Amino acid sequence: MxxxxxxxxxxxxxxxxxxFGEHWNRSASxxxxxxVQEAYGSAGIEPDNVDAYWLGTTGSGISGLTLxxxxxxxxxxxxxxxxxxxxxxxxxxxxxYAVASGAYDLVMAVGVExxxxxxxxxxxxxxxxxxxxxxxxxxPANFSLLAPAYAEKYGVxxxxxxxxxxxxxxxxxxxxxxxxxxxxxxxxxVEKINSSPKIAGMLGIMDCSGVSDGSAAAVICRxxxxxxxxxxxxxxxxLSFVAGPSEGAKRQDYDFTTFPEVVESARDAYVQxxxxxxxxxxxxxxxHDCFTPTELVLMEDLGFSPRGQxxxxxxDGRFDLDGDQPVNPDGGLKSFGHPIGASGLRMMYEMWLQxxxxxxxxxxxxxxxxxxxxLGGAPGRCVSFVSVVGL
Amino acid sequence: xxxxxRYGSYxxxxxxxxxxxxxxxxxxxxxxxxxxxxxxxxxxxxxxxxELPEGAEVDTVAFVSTSAPYTEKLNAATLQAATNxxxxxxxxxxxxxxxxxxxxxxxxxxxxxxxxxxxxxASDVVVGAPSGPRExxxxxxxxxxxxxGNGTEPIARLxxxxxxxxxxxxxxxSPGMPFAKQWEERFGASIFTPLLVDTFGRALADGGVAxxxxxxxVLDGTNARVFRGFMRPSGLDPAQLADGMAGxxxxxxxxxxxLTLASALDGASAGDRIAVACVADGVDVAVFEVTDAIAxxxxxxxxxxxxxxKRDDLxxxxxxxxxxxxxxxxxxxxxxxxxxxxxxxxxxxxxxxxVGSRCxxxxxTNLPPQRVCVVCQASDDSTAEPYADSECRISTYTLDxxxxxxxxxxxxxxxxxxxxxxxxxxLTDVDPDKVAIGDELEMTFRRLYTAGGVHNYFWKxxxxx
Numbered sequence: 001m002x003x004x005x006x007x008x009x010x011x012x013x014x015x016x017x018x019x020f021g022e023h024w025n026r027s028a029s030x031x032x033x034x035x036v037q038e039a040y041g042s043a044g045i046e047p048d049n050v051d052a053y054w055l056g057t058t059g060s061g062i063s064g065l066t067l068x069x070x071x072x073x074x075x076x077x078x079x080x081x082x083x084x085x086x087x088x089x090x091x092x093x094x095x096x097y098a099v100a101s102g103a104y105d106l107v108m109a110v111g112v113e114x115x116x117x118x119x120x121x122x123x124x125x126x127x128x129x130x131x132x133x134x135x136x137x138x139x140p141a142n143f144s145l146l147a148p149a150y151a152e153k154y155g156v157x158x159x160x161x162x163x164x165x166x167x168x169x170x171x172x173x174x175x176x177x178x179x180x181x182x183x184x185x186x187x188x189x190v191e192k193i194n195s196s197p198k199i200a201g202m203l204g205i206m207d208c209s210g211v212s213d214g215s216a217a218a219v220i221c222r223x224x225x226x227x228x229x230x231x232x233x234x235x236x237x238x239l240s241f242v243a244g245p246s247e248g249a250k251r252q253d254y255d256f257t258t259f260p261e262v263v264e265s266a267r268d269a270y271v272q273x274x275x276x277x278x279x280x281x282x283x284x285x286x287x288h289d290c291f292t293p294t295e296l297v298l299m300e301d302l303g304f305s306p307r308g309q310x311x312x313x314x315x316d317g318r319f320d321l322d323g324d325q326p327v328n329p330d331g332g333l334k335s336f337g338h339p340i341g342a343s344g345l346r347m348m349y350e351m352w353l354q355x356x357x358x359x360x361x362x363x364x365x366x367x368x369x370x371x372x373x374x375l376g377g378a379p380g381r382c383v384s385f386v387s388v389v390g391l
Numbered sequence: 392x393x394x395x396x397r398y399g400s401y402x403x404x405x406x407x408x409x410x411x412x413x414x415x416x417x418x419x420x421x422x423x424x425x426x427x428x429x430x431x432x433x434x435x436x437x438x439x440x441x442e443l444p445e446g447a448e449v450d451t452v453a454f455v456s457t458s459a460p461y462t463e464k465l466n467a468a469t470l471q472a473a474t475n476x477x478x479x480x481x482x483x484x485x486x487x488x489x490x491x492x493x494x495x496x497x498x499x500x501x502x503x504x505x506x507x508x509x510x511x512x513a514s515d516v517v518v519g520a521p522s523g524p525r526e527x528x529x530x531x532x533x534x535x536x537x538x539x540g541n542g543t544e545p546i547a548r549l550x551x552x553x554x555x556x557x558x559x560x561x562x563x564x565s566p567g568m569p570f571a572k573q574w575e576e577r578f579g580a581s582i583f584t585p586l587l588v589d590t591f592g593r594a595l596a597d598g599g600v601a602x603x604x605x606x607x608x609v610l611d612g613t614n615a616r617v618f619r620g621f622m623r624p625s626g627l628d629p630a631q632l633a634d635g636m637a638g639x640x641x642x643x644x645x646x647x648x649x650l651t652l653a654s655a656l657d658g659a660s661a662g663d664r665i666a667v668a669c670v671a672d673g674v675d676v677a678v679f680e681v682t683d684a685i686a687x688x689x690x691x692x693x694x695x696x697x698x699x700x701k702r703d704d705l706x707x708x709x710x711x712x713x714x715x716x717x718x719x720x721x722x723x724x725x726x727x728x729x730x731x732x733x734x735x736x737x738x739x740x741x742x743x744x745x746v747g748s749r750c751x752x753x754x755x756t757n758l759p760p761q762r763v764c765v766v767c768q769a770s771d772d773s774t775a776e777p778y779a780d781s782e783c784r785i786s787t788y789t790l791d792x793x794x795x796x797x798x799x800x801x802x803x804x805x806x807x808x809x810x811x812x813x814x815x816x817x818l819t820d821v822d823p824d825k826v827a828i829g830d831e832l833e834m835t836f837r838r839l840y841t842a843g844g845v846h847n848y849f850w851k852x853x854x855x856x
Contacts, residue, residue, distance in 0.1 A: 121723045122793050131738040132730030132839065132847040133759065135815045137803040141791030145805065148828075149787055200800075201789035249815055250757060250765045252807045256787055 003240060005272025006100045011226035011233040012218050012389070014043025017349040020214035020337035021183040028060040028114040028215075029070035035215035035342075036071055036110055043219035043229045050219070051104035052077040056091035056111040057341035058084065059125055067110060084376025085290065086241070087111060088216065088344025089385035093239045095220050105221060106229075111346075112215040113339035122211065123340070139290065140208055142378035144201030146293040149256035154308040162202065164311045165292040166193045169206050169334055171314075172289060175321050176331025178361040183210040183337030207292040212337030216345035218352075232356045237369065237388040238272035240265040248380020261384040262301035262375065269386040270303070275369070278303040282325065282388070283367035284354060286347035288375035289332040299327070302373060302386070321362060329354065329362050344385065347372035351389050393503040394545030394679065396447050397537040399438025399690040400653040401431050401514075402640055402697035404820035404856070407705040415527050417638030420698075421705055422516045422531040424713040424797035425819055425837040428456040429466045430848065432514035433473040433836040435533035435646075437779065438690040439510065440474055447508050447543045449476050455485045455495045455513040455645050457564075460838070460846050469848060470512055472743035473836050475777065481507075489515070489562070489613060490671035492645035496536055497677055500549050503540040511536050515644025518714045520570040530641025534649030546688035547656060547665070551598020551678035555590045557582065561672065562613045569716075573613065580616040583670050587617060588624050591668055594676035598664075602626035605678075606663035607655040609633045611648040612670030633665075639698050652679075654694035661685055692856070700856040702822065713797060724795045729843035740775065745834060745850045747812055748773040756812035776812075778834065783808040783852060785830045790823050795840070802826060806852050820853040831855050 016038025018031050026034075032055075040047060055067040055078055064078025083090040088111030095109035118124050122138055151161040170190055176182035188206060196204030219229070226233035244261040248254035266278070275281050287302065289295035299310035304325055305318075313319065319327035330336050330350035333343060351370040353359040374385040403422045409415030422431060432454055440449070454467040467482035485491050492513030499509035514533035519525025539545060561579045564571035573579075595602060608631045610618050622629065633655045635642075643650055648669040655665050663681040668674060711717035740746040741759045748760035752769035756776055763770050788804035795801075802818040804826075818826065819837060832852040839847045 118725075119723070120725055124725050127728065129731030129734060130728065131734035131742050132728075133738065133742050133849045135803055135817060136727070136794055136796075136801065136839070137789075137791050137815065137817075138724075138793040140793060141789045141801070141803050144789045144791075145787050152828075198790075199793055200791045245765060247765055250761075250813055252786065252811070252813050254813075256805070 003268055003272065005238055006096065007237050007272055007274070008235050009223050010096045010100050010220060010236045011223045012220055012236070012348065012352060013226050013229035013233045014039050014045065014219035015217065015349050015352045016042055017181060017216040017346055018214050019181045020212045020339055020346065022116050023213040024116070026213065028112050031114065031213060031215035032067055032110065032112050033070050035217040036108065039108065039217035039219050045106070045219065045229060047071070047073065049106055050076070050108050052098060052107045053079070054091040054095040054107070054109045055080045056082065056087035056344070057113055058082050058087050060112055060114040060341065083383055085288065085340050086344060086374040086376040086383050086385045087341040088346070089372065089374035089387065090241065090344070092218060092344060092348060092387065093241055093385065096236055096239060099220055099222050105225065107220050108217055109220060109345060110215070110217040111342035111344060113341040114213045115211050115339055116213050138200065139378065140203050141200040143291040143294055144203045145256045146297050146379055147202045150293065150297060153255060153257050154311070156311055162194065164296060164314050165202065165207055166190055167314050168289065168292040168295050169193045171320055172328050172332040172334035175329050175362060176335025179331050179336065182331040182335050183212045184335045203291055209290045209333035210335065210337035212339050214337060214339035214342045214346065216342045216349050218345055218348055234352055234355045234389050234391060237390055238269035238386070240269035240272065240386045241383070243383045244381065246381040254380050256379050258297060259301050259375065259379060259382060259384060261382050262298060262373065265384040265386045266302045269388055273388040275388065279305070279325065282369050282371045284326045284329055284364050285371040285373065286328055286330065286332065286350050287373040289328055289334050290338065290375065294375070295327065298373060302371065326364050329359065329364060344372065344374040347374065348387070348389070355389065355391055392548045393500045393538065393540040394548035395536050396539040396543050396545050397439045397443060397688055398653050398656055399435045399535045400650055400692065400694045400697060401435035401438065401533040402694065403431065403531055404701055405705045406701050406703040407707065407710050408703065409527050411707045412527050413522055418703055419527070419641035420530045420532055420643070421710055423819060425839060425851065427460045427838050427846065428458045428514040428516050429454065429460045429469045430836050430838050431531065431533035432470055432512035432535065435514065435535035436470060436474050436510060436512045438692055439535040439537050441691060441780070443537065444543055447537060447539050449480065449508050449510045449537060451481045451502055451507045451509040452476060453483050453485055453495050453499060453509065453511045455492050455511060456515050457486050457489055457644050458516045459484060459486055469743065472739055473848070475744040475746070486645065488672045489644045489647070490669045490673065490675055493648040493667060493669040493675045493677065496649065497552055497675060499536065499538040503538040506540060508543070509538040511538060513646040513649045515646050517642065517644045518570065518716065521711065521716060525571060525573070528637065528641055530643045532640055532643035532646050532650050534646050534653050536649065544684045545682060546685040547679040547681045549677060550680045551594045551600060552676060553590045553593035553597055554673065554675050555586050556673035557586060559672065576614045576616045579614040580619070583612070583614065583617040583674070584620045587621050587668060587670055587674050590674040591625050591666070591676050594666065594678050598678040600664055600678055604664050605631055605666050606659065607631060607633045607665045609648060609651045609655055609665065609667040611635065611642070611651055611668065614670070617670050636698070650694060656681070656685070657689065657693040657695065659685060697856070722795055722799065724793065727795055727840045727842050729845045730847045742849055745779040747776045747778050749776040756810065758812045758814045778808065778812070779850070781808045781810055781834070783832045785826065785828050785832065786813065787828055788818070788826055804852060806832060817851045818853065819851040
């Protein structure tokens with residue numbers, strides 16, 4: 001892979017994020033107005049200052065009008081994009097590259113999703129007209145394949161595996177309980193997680209991320225301009241994105257204990273950022289914990305744990321808020337909620353707070369480098385995004 | 392002389408106890424929620440077509456049913472596509488009476504005498520009004536026959552036949568009626584018994600066969616009372632009667648005469664003479680003589696093996712839900728999308744025939760067929776690779792309790808084929824609690840769901856039966 005990266009050439013100078021949750025009284029347009037105006041304020045700018053927008057949403061609107069109409073954006077470029085559950089991160093990546101190119105000076109990346117208007121459980125999406133031969137399996141079912149495969153490969157008995165998954169859910173709810181913008185702001189007892197109604201395979205409802213509504217936005221400029229807008233900007237060290245060839249769904253040698261797409265996007269990001277030892281160098285991470293076993297596998301794919309060791313690191317508290325390498329300090333998809341198009345930006349929002357020392361009760365001591373990881377699709381067939389940001 | 396070249400049968404996996412319906416002895420076969428008469432006809436036809444003798448190339452396909460999935464749209468086309476028969480076949484749908492299964496068999500043999508090679512697949516999902524005799528006494532099954540003439544050695548030659556047609560109100564169902572109705576059986580018997588005695592006698596005479604020469608007699612009809620006064624006048628002994636499978640399958644509509652004949656052929660020896668009579672809206676009688684070719688001409692599954700492979704505790708409410716008789720609370724998920732005509736057309740070989748591709752460059756197999764090989768990325772350089780009869784096993788699986796299904800949980804499995812290739816597909820005909828990694832599977836043609844009046848057919852995997 002030959003991405004050269006834009007390490008330290010682009011900065012984030014303002015962010016906004018709505019509370020995530022069941023916003024029965026707010027439309028996608030309302031959520032966009034809330035997040036974007038908060039971001040304007042955060043960067044101390046007027047709408048006129050922004051040269052272009054990237055809007056990520058998987059299904060809450062089509063075209064740039066989804067953003068320009070509610071905000072009354074005055075005849076400027078607004079790109080609407082979609083990359084499954086990594087949509088929000090794609091908005092950041094494309095916006096960052098636009099300012100790095102010099103085409104624009106100040107841009108915004110915005111994400112939104114309004115999931116709770118459908119009346120259905122879980123995620124829904126409209127596929128293009130098809131031949132009717134798809135498996136019809138849901139997201140939790142696809143990701144549930146990870147847990148028994150991991151347990152078998154590394155000799156973890158299923159009871160211990162259950163404890164590991166529960167620990168991940170417990171940790172993320174513990175963190176979310178300390179976050180006023182999270183969907184679920186309560187700690188959840190271990191027994192409740194263990195006994196939650198089964199959704200797919202080993203996974204109960206408490207192994208699944210929250211289905212929610214929300215929006216988040218970032219103001220982005222070149223590094224040399226950053227201090228014009230904000231005294232405490234954060235800087236992009238790496239942005240990597242990979243779409244896999246969907247081998248795992250078709251080749252018998254794929255064993256459902258890894259995401260090759262994540263491994264590759266992490267490798268690429270670490271080269272861009274000059275990171276040699278992510279376990280030691282990454283202070284904290286927001287990762288795509290759509291389901292509890294996803295987070296477990298990601299710890300190894302991102303290089304935070306050696307192969308076969310993430311379950312031990314998890315149980316040892318390495319990824320706890322007060323551990324050596326906190327993961328999902330804001331509560332993650334699990335507790336903060338997962339309005340798809342907004343989630344990548346929400347992850348960045350936590351980096352923004354933590355690096356600037358604004359995370360309150362969740363504040364991690366002197367973080368240097370933060371990582372966000374965003375995934376879309378299913379094991380064997382996915383897209384993966386990794387960013388590294390710092391001061 | 393023309394006759395049956397190959398045959399096959401199919402009895403679905405599920406049984407419902409008559410005691411669970413409200414009385415009666417034994418059990419009846421019940422098509423699963425993902426089966427219909429067309430998908431069952433495909434399963435029986437695959438049995439009949441698996442090892443055709445040299446020179447037998449099917450050029451005519453007839454689908455026979457009183458419960459055809461489409462009233463307009465050729466169900467025989469689904470059968471042709473799913474069995475990978477050539478598009479040059481003559482294809483027709485038949486039905487209208489449960490006698491049409493045997494009538495079509497006779498017509499097929501006539502076509503064989505004219506030089507054709509004919510697949511006749513009779514299949515029915517018999518739904519009766521709740522608590523009525525048709526619900527209890529009916530069954531779901533399919534039977535298929537390949538009929539040939541000169542140049543192919545039949546396993547059973549047709550040596551005698553006779554027919555009779557009677558305009559009489561016995562069983563009827565007109566559009567809009569949810570269930571068929573039947574006139575008082577005593578009346579039917581008074582009409583049909585003499586007709587059967589006469590027609591049966593003419594068929595034996597046509598074949599130059601005495602009643603006592605028959606190794607087996609298959610009696611099938613809408614009304615069992617018809618047969619009471621038939622045996623003695625016809626010179627038959629009860630020991631000659633083939634088991635009608637009333638206690639294990641139930642009467643499977645248009646498929647039943649064929650299914651019972653298939654069962655008789657399963658146990659027949661060369662030289663045996665078998666008479667088959669079906670009484671509905673008249674009478675058809677066929678007399679066959681089994682040949683030496685029977686030894687190599689039997690299908691992989693006997694009727695008895697299908698009957699023995701079962702789950703027999705289907706709940707009555709579940710059965711009614713499957714048959715769309717009982718309304719129920721749908722899952723809180725979007726309805727499945729209606730499959731679209733152009734994508735189905737483009738994917739026909741995959742969707743219906745279950746044909747993948749094999750890369751000419753590296754030999755890897757791709758399911759579904761890919762233009763660019765997933766292993767070596769060679770482009771547009773592959774050969775069609777059939778998969779319907781390929782054995783496979785579970786690499787890993789999950790129970791999906793959220794996905795839309797008439798029978799949750801959906802069992803999603805990563806299925807690896809012994810000859811290479813992997814796909815994610817649904818399992819069927821299996822107890823979710825008994826699925827295990829490594830389980831051996833085989834593929835089966837199913838109706839995944841119906842949306843917008845379009846039946847979405849595709850393949851699932853099931854434990855080997």
